[in-house]
Amino acid sequence: MSGRIFVVDDDPAMVEAVAMVLSLDGFEVDGASDSAAALRAVLRDPPALLVLDVNMPGLTGWELCEIVRRQPLTRDLPILFLTGRSEVRDRITAMQVGGTDHLTKPFRAEELRARVRALTAAAPARGEA
Amino acid sequence: MASDLFPLLVVFVAVETVISREGGRFLLVGTYAGLALLVVLSPAPTAAATRSLALRFVWPAAAALGVELASRSKAPARVFESRDVKGDRVERDDRGDRDALRDPRAEVLHDLKSPLTVLRVYSDLVAEAARRGELPSEAHLAGFAREMALMESLAGVPPRTPASVPLASGPAAPSAPSAPPAPRSDLVRVLSTLVESYRLAHGGRMRLEFVAEGAEIPVAADPVALQRAFRNVLDNAVKYTPAGGQVRVRASVVAQHAFVVISDTGAGMTPDEQKHAFTFAWRSPSASASGVPGRGIGLGVTKELLEQNGGKISLLSEPGHGLEVTIMFPIAREAGA
Numbered sequence: 001m002s003g004r005i006f007v008v009d010d011d012p013a014m015v016e017a018v019a020m021v022l023s024l025d026g027f028e029v030d031g032a033s034d035s036a037a038a039l040r041a042v043l044r045d046p047p048a049l050l051v052l053d054v055n056m057p058g059l060t061g062w063e064l065c066e067i068v069r070r071q072p073l074t075r076d077l078p079i080l081f082l083t084g085r086s087e088v089r090d091r092i093t094a095m096q097v098g099g100t101d102h103l104t105k106p107f108r109a110e111e112l113r114a115r116v117r118a119l120t121a122a123a124p125a126r127g128e129a
Numbered sequence: 130m131a132s133d134l135f136p137l138l139v140v141f142v143a144v145e146t147v148i149s150r151e152g153g154r155f156l157l158v159g160t161y162a163g164l165a166l167l168v169v170l171s172p173a174p175t176a177a178a179t180r181s182l183a184l185r186f187v188w189p190a191a192a193a194l195g196v197e198l199a200s201r202s203k204a205p206a207r208v209f210e211s212r213d214v215k216g217d218r219v220e221r222d223d224r225g226d227r228d229a230l231r232d233p234r235a236e237v238l239h240d241l242k243s244p245l246t247v248l249r250v251y252s253d254l255v256a257e258a259a260r261r262g263e264l265p266s267e268a269h270l271a272g273f274a275r276e277m278a279l280m281e282s283l284a285g286v287p288p289r290t291p292a293s294v295p296l297a298s299g300p301a302a303p304s305a306p307s308a309p310p311a312p313r314s315d316l317v318r319v320l321s322t323l324v325e326s327y328r329l330a331h332g333g334r335m336r337l338e339f340v341a342e343g344a345e346i347p348v349a350a351d352p353v354a355l356q357r358a359f360r361n362v363l364d365n366a367v368k369y370t371p372a373g374g375q376v377r378v379r380a381s382v383v384a385q386h387a388f389v390v391i392s393d394t395g396a397g398m399t400p401d402e403q404k405h406a407f408t409f410a411w412r413s414p415s416a417s418a419s420g421v422p423g424r425g426i427g428l429g430v431t432k433e434l435l436e437q438n439g440g441k442i443s444l445l446s447e448p449g450h451g452l453e454v455t456i457m458f459p460i461a462r463e464a465g466a
Contacts, residue, residue: 010326010360011243013276013353017250020269024254033356034322036329057360058326084242106246109253 003048003120007031008038008064009082010056018051018082021109022116035059039067046074049120052099054083054090062097069098078119082107247276279354312438313461314355316346316380316387323359324378331367335374342381348458350438358434361427362391362454369395369416369452385460392453397446406444407432 005027007018015031022029030047032038035058042050050068052061059067061081068074078100083090086104094102101115251273255265324339331337348355366376374394381388398406402413406428428442435442435456445453 009243010356011247011353012356013247013272013279014243017247017272017276020254020272021250034326036325037322056326057323057363058329082246084246105242106249109250109257112250 002026002028004028004030005049005051005116005120006038006042006047007051008035008056008061009033009051009053010035011053014053014082018112021112025113025117027116027120035061035064039064042068042074042077043071046077048078049116050074050077050079051116052079052081054081054085054094062093065094065097065099078122080115080119082112244276244280248273248280251276275351275353279351312349312351314348314350314352316348316355316389316458317341317344319352319355320359320378320380320389323356323363327363327367327376334372335367335370335376337367337376337378339378340380342379346380346382346387347461348387348438348440349461350440350458354434354438358431358440358456359389359391361431362456365427366391366393366395366452366454369393371395374451382460387458387460389456389458390453391456392451394451397448397451398444399446399448403444403446407442 005022007015007022007029008031009015009018010033012031012033015033019029019031027048030041032041035056039059050065052064054061061083065079065081068077068079079098081094081099081102082105083094083102084105091102101119103112103115251269254269255273258265258269320341321339324337328337363376363378370376370393376391376393379388379390379392381390396415398413399415402415405413408429432442438458440456440458442454442456445455
């Protein structure tokens, strides 16, 4: 399995931990703790999957997702939210702003790997459901 | 009788119009029911009876409506529109708004869930290696140890020496573990990305500025801890600075020390407030009265984080003239020096 994944979390330790997990499956992982820098990087060179935290200074993950969804190049990009926000309405909001999937912290490494495998395998099918 | 009731009906129609427009149907129904009851019980409604009815029901109902409208204006429904993937308008609540994200409970949970997740991920990776019969990766162990140390420092647990946690050694034991490399951060990089983020979020309300004397200011500190510490100080600066104000971040080097000064044009602190500012969970009466959300934890945690990384923090303020937070670190020596 291969492909480039971009991880955005205001906690650099989280970006690093997620990168280590996903690299086990052969993914190349880039990341940022600054949502503005992340947005620029993603729009310049869209990855195969975008992994987003929600609570961040500057743009929140939801806002970042909405912006990415409006751009032609990244309209169909699969987006996975990794967040400590676990209520039903958080999941609904994640979907309303264009998220593809939602995983609540703290998660297990194996669950993250399984979801990422599924999302990257099914990437072209996004929006058909 | 009909003429006696006419003024009352006029008042009723007016009140009904207002109440219906505001959706206060329960008030309308209650008023009608009370009026009907009195009219039925009254053998001969007169002008006096009409006035009495008005006093008893119509004006209290109008007053109740006024109270309701006033309370609505104080706590407006915080719903905003957005567009879904297909471009259709949708409504969602404002939990993505920064005020909501600063809800004390949500903030504490967020602060805990993130390091807990990192610890769990690394422990999963180590366990997975063990299931395969392999030694755990040095990088995974280092990540686990670093996050554990960060959480312990927040909890006030004294740091342990690395040698006190020996690795189980198998027949093909790796070479003797060397001391982990000293953490190193570039203050310019950490601060510039943080200020850029805050500018995006709050730049419309105030001016945020970052000035660095030098392209790089290396310090011997963990970048994760640094980011958390600076974020706490910036959060406070932004929260207590009114619209049109300014938050300025300056990074400089003097002799062998790096200095970061974060100043704002907010309300500032009295000498007594400065004395208690780093006390855990302490909030000044003026901060509590200001309505700005907070738990009085940020600066205490910041001080702990900075001191664990060789830094020091001090405050300078005059009430009404903003706050200046100065953070100092020893400059990191070159590797091998």
